[in-house]
Amino acid sequence: MLKRIFKWLKRIIIFLFLFSIFQVILFKFIPVYYTPLMVWNNVQQLFSGKDVVCKHKWVSLDNISKNLPLAVVASEDNLFLDHGGFDFDQIEKALNEAEKGKRQRGASTISQQTAKNVFLWSGRSYVRKGLEVYYTFLIEKIWGKERIMEVYLNSIEMGENIYGAEAVAQAHFKKPAKKLSAREAALIAATLPNPIRFNSAKPSNYILKRQAKILDLMGKVNPVDFDKDIKEQKPPKNKKKK
Numbered sequence: 001m002l003k004r005i006f007k008w009l010k011r012i013i014i015f016l017f018l019f020s021i022f023q024v025i026l027f028k029f030i031p032v033y034y035t036p037l038m039v040w041n042n043v044q045q046l047f048s049g050k051d052v053v054c055k056h057k058w059v060s061l062d063n064i065s066k067n068l069p070l071a072v073v074a075s076e077d078n079l080f081l082d083h084g085g086f087d088f089d090q091i092e093k094a095l096n097e098a099e100k101g102k103r104q105r106g107a108s109t110i111s112q113q114t115a116k117n118v119f120l121w122s123g124r125s126y127v128r129k130g131l132e133v134y135y136t137f138l139i140e141k142i143w144g145k146e147r148i149m150e151v152y153l154n155s156i157e158m159g160e161n162i163y164g165a166e167a168v169a170q171a172h173f174k175k176p177a178k179k180l181s182a183r184e185a186a187l188i189a190a191t192l193p194n195p196i197r198f199n200s201a202k203p204s205n206y207i208l209k210r211q212a213k214i215l216d217l218m219g220k221v222n223p224v225d226f227d228k229d230i231k232e233q234k235p236p237k238n239k240k241k242k
């Protein structure tokens with residue numbers, strides 16, 4: 001009986017491993033139209049009797065203003081072009097602050113957030129975090145930085161029932177994502193820590209202050225230009241994460 005159990009466990013593990021590789025390869029070429037977070041939010045709306053709403057439109061990176069990748073890198077992940085998916089300095093700082101009893105801070109990179117958004121569920125369990133590390137490693141190796149940024153900007157929650165650059169640009173600024181200005185991009189990036197609480201269409205004083213800081217950082221980091229070889233791009237001048 002034990003041998004049969006171990007045999008089936010081995011088969012299941014091999015299947016899940018091969019399936020995860022297949023998923024990542026598939027989404028390297030196919031747009032991600034629907035994510036687990038979208039599914040979860042829609043299911044909650046359905047069971048609570050609310051209208052099922054999901055504002056999302058996939059667009060290529062070429063149809064997103066270059067101001068937005070620069071803004072999210074400046075705000076969320078200064079070392080995006082340099083690291084292999086993980087910012088170990090920020091992770092260490094977050095752990096040290098947690099040990100001292102300080103308010104928990106985020107240390108997830110854009111790559112980690114993308115892996116979580118596309119392949120996993122929300123939550124803070126060790127199982128989910130372990131899978132996030134695994135999928136982050138895979139997308140870094142299989143997708144590359146340009147594809148990670150494209151999927152991130154199309155899948156991340158940017159407002160209540162609003163997902164991705166095109167949807168938020170249309171809903172909050174009445175224009176396509178390709179025409180977002182630097183100030184608008186910085187405003188969107190300023191809300192990303194909590195896009196449900198903060199609204200880029202109606203920014204609070206706190207968000208306007210964050211916008212100003214992000215605009216300042218955008219002038220200090222190098223342009224995120226995927227038309228050039230990533231290896232030729234210099235690291236950001238300011239390596240402190242805000």
